[in-house]
Amino acid sequence: MVDFLRFHGNLAHLKCIILFNALCLLCTLAADGQVQRRVSGTVIDSLRDAVPGADVFMIADKDTLNTVTDNRGRFAFGGIQAENISLLIMRVGYKPYNMSYVYQEDQLNLILYPITLHLESNLLDEVIIKGRDKPIKIKRDTIEYNASFYQISENDRVEDLLRQLPGVEVDANGNAFTMGKPLVKLRVNGEDFFTNNVKDFIRQLPANIIDKLQIINDYGDEANFTGMKTGDSQKMLNLVTKAGQNNGTFGNASASGGTDDRYGLQANGNLWQGSKQIGISSNSSNTSNDAGINTNAGAGLNYRDKLSNGITASAVYNYAYIKNLSNQLNSIETVTPGGSIRNNSISKSRSTDNNNTINFNIQSVAEKSYFQASLGGSMVKRNRSSETDSKQTGLIRQDLVNNTLSNMETPNLNGNFVWARSMEKPGRSMSGGVTLSTGINQIEEELGNKIFYYNRNNNTPLKDSVVNRLVETENRSNSLTADFRYSEPLRASADSAVKKNIDFAYFFSFNKNRNSLYTRVNNSTGSNSVVDSLSSLYSSSFLLHRFAVSYRYQSKNLNYNLGVTAQPSQLTGEYKGNETKINHVELNLSPIINLSYAVSDWDNFAFVYSGTSAAPDFYQLQPVPNITNLQNVIIGNPNLKSSFTHAGTLSFQHTAENTGATLLLGLNGSLVQDQVASNVVLVKDTLNSLKQETHFENANGAYQFGSMYSYSVPFAKNKFNAELRGTWDYINMVSFANDFLNTNRNINFSQTLKLRMNQRRVTLAGSAMYNYSSNRYSIAQFRLRNVETWQFNVNERTNVGKSWVLIADVLKRINSGYDLSVANPLLINFSVEKTLLKNRQATVMLQAYDLLNQGNNLVRSISDNSITDSQYNQITRYFLLTFTYRLQKFGDK
Template sequence: MNYFYRTFRSGFVLALLVFCASNLLAQNQGGTPPPPLPTREVSGIVKDSTDLGVIGATVTLTSDKDTLKTSTNNDGIFIFKNVKSATYTILVTSIGYSNSKPMRFKQNDTTPRIVMDPILLKDESNTLNTVVINGTPSITYKTDTVEYKASDYVVRKNATVDELLKKMEGMEVGTDGSLIHQGQAVTKARLNGKDFVGGDLANAIKNLPAEIVDKIQMVDDYGDQAARTGVKDGDPQKILNITTRTDKSVGNMANINAAAGSNDRYDAGIFATRINGNQTIGVNGNFKNTVNGVNGSDGGGGASGGTTRSGNGSLSIRDRLGKKIEYNLNYGINGNDVNSISDIESLSFAIDSAGNRVPINRAITRNGDNNNRTHNFRLEVEANLDSLNFLRVIPTFKFNSTTNVNESFTLQRSAIGNQNQNTNNNSKNKTPEFGGSIFYQHTFLGNRRRNFSFQADLNSNDYEAEQNQLQRIEYLNDPADAVIRDSLVNRIVARNNLRSNYRGSVTYVEPLSVNTQLEFNGQLNYNGYDNSATTRNVTASGFSSVI
């Protein structure tokens, strides 16, 4: 009985303790939960089908309190800070991948940092529609020619050719009308394969309108003989060839400019040309007068001045005589007249025999007149004698003359001696130059690639110059400035340089196959020089002997 009572009492106590603990736990679980956080951080990673992070994907987070957007970093990770709501929608987009569907998440609003599961993007592939490209490329590379299509470059209305060239790849255009193509200077301009106004590059690109141009061609030219025979000899010249549009091959154009200023300054120019198929007539002229001068300071020093008059003109005619003969006539003249004046005052010091510093005062006056004239004549005649024979004859003449007159007077005053020095240097020279070229080619009837050609070139240049040197130095006493003695030198220097060049070549070409041929070429060259120079003193009785 006592045993049963003790057992019952122990069980009752244990049951009572369990009931109390359960009641206490229930009371705790039914207490007030912690409040939600005001903001939180949400992060995740975007991956592709290869389990690599997607770089630069756009991730958008939206909720009733948030509208946030960010991009994934180099590892594909994105982070949103200060997210106000724990219930939000995520959308991911990236180029080359299909957009993810909007994903809604409801997170624990008491968690400060939420790390999401990886988001997977699927690759997207699109098949483009067929693309048809019409037209030809802007630049065409041929064996010896680089060709630009003018219509592929946009220039302003009434633009000239130089403005068109500035927009083309590999071109460098100078303000003086010079042109460099791919690092090589261009030497000549042609219009439709023929020299334009004597081949003057600056006149061509600065005056011809861009609207008439169909194509710009930069040609490596090996000469007329190479162009017809295919046999290239020597180094080529870079030449600009302008081909005109069919609807712009006939027309007249003119440019006139003039400017004037004080002290007789002026600058004027005229350019006119007529293009009519194979006929081209061009006239060009430029005239300028400038005044240059530098004033000396109030305390002495020097001053210089003078004028420069320059001018040039040219006439070019290209036309046909009948159906077989074509000629190209060019004449040009240019000249410069330069007058210079200068006055210089200087002070220097010398040491006399007693070791004292002695001042030396000098006053120098100089006057100079330098005049230059150049004439150029060239006639090119081409004759297609028949379908198998071609002849070209080119006579040329050039004449250059120069006259220089220079005077100077120096007045020197010092304690160690006074001097008057008068110097005159007068010179004149002339250079007539004759030249000519003959080219003949015969092609064989059975095979036009089989041909025989002959070319002869000659040039003669005769330079004649004469210089008169006169120098007088007077030594004066002090203070009367009477002439104690003088020194006179009067000389005439004469030079003559004769240069003659002759060249002849014969070429035969035998084709062996479509891409090969056998060439035979023989050349004869002669260069002759005859130079002389004499110096004579001029005395009261006449010329002395050669010294």
């Protein structure tokens, strides 16, 4: 029976090919070599959703051209000389489409009505044709993975599928990365998907509805429409579903409870019917640590639908309540020409956040025009209290007890509008956009400080000093950005697949900040009064123009954009009480380079350069002392210039055609002119002791370059996979200490070996990772400690019978070089899951975390001439019982 069906399937395709060749012959008889014509169109399905990745073949006279529809289902051919053309459009899961078209007299541009592909009704799940599809394809800005090449189990999510992809990493929290960059945007079948949140939906969507996964270098919708791609890109994940799986109802509800006052409730539901998307979510949870009970609660609502053909509207609202209590240990080492300063502190903090965000968006995509408009706002309210007890030793001996109460409100409003249009002449386009934003950051702080001073000669106590202050800060910021782009096509070449354009672009940005700072202290009568020397009213503005002209070349294998930009900028500032006004004017020139070369369908080189200007932050400009931390007073410099960063990235991607072995290589580098660097100086206080003051200066010499690689080899029909990946970075940071230029040469090196086995019932993964970090300060009188970490991890998932799942995760970490006393923990997590009900939609899971109770949370950060090691005290050993009911219906299932 299977052979009979396979025979008739092949016969149907043979008829299609014969008919197509007959149409090709008719087109050949009507060729006209004197006129250059163009044809373009959009491919959709029966629900009027775009069909990306469809193969489009065009026959015009003796020419046979082919292309693939983009993420919006669009295709185009140019340089056509024949009066008659034929199109054949094919996509897995759809019936082939073929049609002939005739140009009218003097017609040069043929714009087709949307072409509808209908589902193939005779698809057989049991008939598998192997060897036709490749595991990975490289298409200009896109890496496409064939989902059928990877092993998935019945209940796997897209997250589990992503973990198998070469060059892709998903951490324990569900954040996905590739080539060192996070995946920040999600689309399904080329369309925005609900909130576009990658993390949320890769954990909800089942892996078995996915046909292909595409990781795209995204330059934005405007650039996708006009073809003018400049600057750095973001990584976007586009999921292409199997035929008939572009609609469904899915969601889940769960309740959990465990040790140490842990409990949680969570529910979400999503309705997906092609372009219509409605989602609702809510959650509430309690967790405990050494500081007390943390509480999280939230709710969200999102809606997206097509108002008419090509016009889509969406609205999103989210609310979050976060109550956080934490204990933290910090060890800070600051290097100065006279010696080092060590600060060890213990802090306890309690904070409560209320966050509201809302956004409205409307978008229209037509054959000749595109526009998008959005309006959004947010309101953040935070109440925080903290207690810090720090002991400072080394060059300065002081103890500080600090108590802080603060209230913050941050309302923000933003809106933007983007418009683009393709002109009658093929390749000619223009676009423009405007973005407005305004925001206020208001903070009220009550600061209580008690400082203990010591004799510098014998370290005996001298005296203590108590200071209580009320600090009110308000920062108002307003910004306006606008851009205009125009592209003019050059004379078409003999090869109709080649496009040449001259692009012109103008960008305008204006940012205005107004900052007020009032410091009050209690006087002898009990009332408070303003301290003029610690109060100010400061305003600054940054104006930037960017003019760009470039030459753009596009062909099947080679695409590049070469040009130059001129970026004049002006930084102005003034503050009350000083008649001197700041006015800095600068001009920066930089090239435009964006190049991609496909050596073959499995090998691709790419290079991108970008140059950007940045204004100093307002706190770096404000000349009035900020005494929030009495051991390190911050004083801005109104004479600072804006900085300019040159950055470049070179990447290479190779995939073995038959085996799927993948090699990814990346090189990156950057150089900063006039970087804003801190200058930590030691000054005498009233007791002839020393204290730190942080000032700011412009400095050159900051640069970094690094590399990354990933080599992945699947074998045994992709049931096993080995991957070797690594990174290496050299960072030269600049700062000042007591007015001396200080360089910090920071070397970071990591190496990871990962092995994975994917069987129907057993998934086993193991990894070994080594990290090394080294810092060398030019002003240091001694060799600083290097940090090394070894990490070994094994995780296993076993399906026992039809309804039981066992999951184990074991991690051993070996640390050395940290300033804080840390253990080398062995972390063991274990869970057992039972599937319930006939439809297997309910599960009960018992989870045990850190059975040996050896967990510790340790972080190292480096800034200027200081190294900070931080450790958070949290309960890491606990048990959790969770009941989950999952609603899942896609397509006709």
